[in-house]
Amino acid sequence: MKSRTKARCVALQVLYECDMTGHSPQEVLEERLLEDPMENVLADFSRQIIQGVLPITNKLDAFIAEHAPEWPMDQVAIIDRNILRIALWEFAVENCTPIKVAINEAIELAKMFGSDSTPRFVNGVLGSLANRQQEILQKLHSTLRGTT
Template sequence: MSARSKARKRALDMLFQADVRGEELRSVVLAESGRASAEPDRMESWLYAREIVDGVEDHREQIDELISSYAQGWSLDRMPNVDRALLRVAAWEILFNDEVPAPVAIDEAVELAKEYSTEDSSRFVNGVLGKIAEHARNV
């Protein structure tokens, strides 16, 4: 697994944990930072995971608005927590990280959905992110 794939998983874990436990994201990131500093071989994935989480937090309103717009029939509150976190991670990459092609961000999110979410989540995540990528191309 590439460092970026590991970083996406770490970012997913942090966003999911903060969401499910109702914790401040800052606290979750601080705890994860401590673990990362104790494991130097994970530093590369930690740095990108932190960039993702900070980016999601900085642009949460815009990201959530787009997710809500394209998740037909699903409010953010009604989505499985894992799907919501995955959509935020990938949407940030699509919208704000020029180094990651949209198809890569979508594929990575779909694979994580297959591994960690419901049977239907991968199709749902793929559909929403495809629409967000189309939106990004048109702005």
Template sequence: MPQSISADLKRKARMAALQSLFAADVKDNLEESCLDWLTEEDSLSEETATFAEALFKGVAGNRPGLDDITQRYAPAWPVDQLALVDRNILRIALFELLHNPDTPEKTAINEAVELAKAFGSESSARFVNGVLGSVMTGLETGELVAGIPAPEGG
């Protein structure tokens, strides 16, 4: 995953990835055609579009596992009933936390909360922060390892 771009450009890339993932959910189609607009968007640099594409593909390729983790750490909220924006913000953050070691954990969480403030409902930021805080506890205790829940009792 490209890491040589600035924090501001990565933030733009996360927004672009969120928009693409949202469109894919609405269309119920995770095909890369949801990314076509990235190369047509004048305001996105090539590096930004590349980072957004990497996030999209990473989330798309790991979506069932990311959703399982969300369900595990937010059991009162079935993933399929979460707002599309919140669901995709969590997917992006979980992908970065679990599969992109170049993104610091605090950065992944903070960026997710900022996306939730910008695009979610009034309670989205608090919800996203709570779920990701629980996931971090799972990572710290070894309950969750490399994106896969540890076996029960072990």
């Protein structure tokens, strides 16, 4: 497994557990890193994803919901929601990963953790979101700065 993929896997597991249990993200991450240590730069990437996604989960979900109208967010599997959140955060908020790479990584996570239909669902939603990257980037950054 590629190193950044491993970091995404850890972030996904932490986000999933936090959604399911309400546990502290920091504590869950530290437990994961004790179980499966990784280089500091990769642990930092996992931490960045978690700290980037959690505060804006509702905003990310709103964009995702627009592109998956047949699937209300409360009916989308928790693992699928978090895969989508991570990818959207990477290419539209943090702008740290090229769109195609973020989508491919999300599809790989979907294959590892989701159901048989998850990779196709993730690809479709993210493909639709990718076409609106600049609009999403502007909206998210303006709401994060407190303007509309």
